[in-house]
Ligand code: HEC
Ligand code: HEC
Ligand code: HEC
């Protein structure tokens with residue numbers, strides 16, 4: 001191979017590598033669209049949760065709920081910090097964390113006339 005061709009290939013490979021790295025750096029982890037939230041050992045029906053309803057329709061930023069992640073655009077779940085049973089490192093148990101997060105905002109929304117579930121059975125809905 002000619003020296004020039006080798007250099008060209010080298011540069012092309014470097015360019016592709018850069019593009020892949022940059023995409024990794026800026027990509028937002030995709031939020032699951034619809035989930036059923038159910039805690040281990042829970043007795044009530046699971047609670048449906050839709051990301052698009054919250055992030056698109058209600059225009060809520062990721063960080064409002066994913067409030068402690070190092071990068072709120074690449075969040076994990078709540079349970080690494082909020083334990084199933086007890087308060088850990090100042091973080092309330094997961095049931096309280098969910099209730100405070102979900103119900104507080106739904107009450108505020110309802111007060112403004114937006115229909116968001118606030119009653120037990122509206123979230124813990126029998127299917
Ligand atoms: C805005 C939605 C919402 C409302 C309203 C709500 N919850 Fe929950 N609750 C959740 C979520 C989310 C969880 C965690 C997922 C799960 O296990 O259901 C949870 C978990 C629980 C759990 C622990 C899991 C289980 O199934 O035993 C109990 C008990 C509970 N809620 C009781 C209640 C009661 C009683 C009310 C009414 C006073 C209520 N919740 C209202 C969202 C809600
Ligand atoms: C209204 C609250 C709320 C908002 C806003 C929100 N999320 Fe979530 N997200 C949740 C809940 C609740 C879960 C389930 C957590 C669990 O299973 O521990 C979750 C789970 C996730 C997961 C799966 C995490 C895992 O590893 O289990 C990803 C990824 C995610 N969300 C990304 C996002 C992104 C990106 C945004 C902003 C565009 C966003 N979320 C906005 C509440 C929210
Ligand atoms: C990296 C750890 C971490 C993660 C992940 C995390 N939290 Fe928290 N959370 C905490 C800590 C620590 C606190 C204690 C108060 C504070 O410093 O804000 C807290 C407090 C809260 C509170 C306020 C409780 C109160 O009594 O006022 C709510 C609500 C809450 N978290 C909900 C969530 C939800 C919902 C998720 C997942 C979508 C989540 N948290 C993920 C660490 C975490």
Ligand code: HEC
Pocket residue numbers: 037047048049050053054057058060064065098101102103105106109114115116117123
């Ligand atoms: C920051 C505010 C906010 C938080 C936090 C929030 N919600 Fe909501 N939620 C809303 C609003 C606003 C609506 C009504 C959207 C509409 O229809 O315009 C809604 C609607 C809903 C609905 C009915 C629509 C549907 O998806 O079927 C469910 C169920 C729901 N939320 C579950 C939850 C759960 C579970 C949590 C906690 C993990 C939560 N929400 C946290 C603001 C919030």
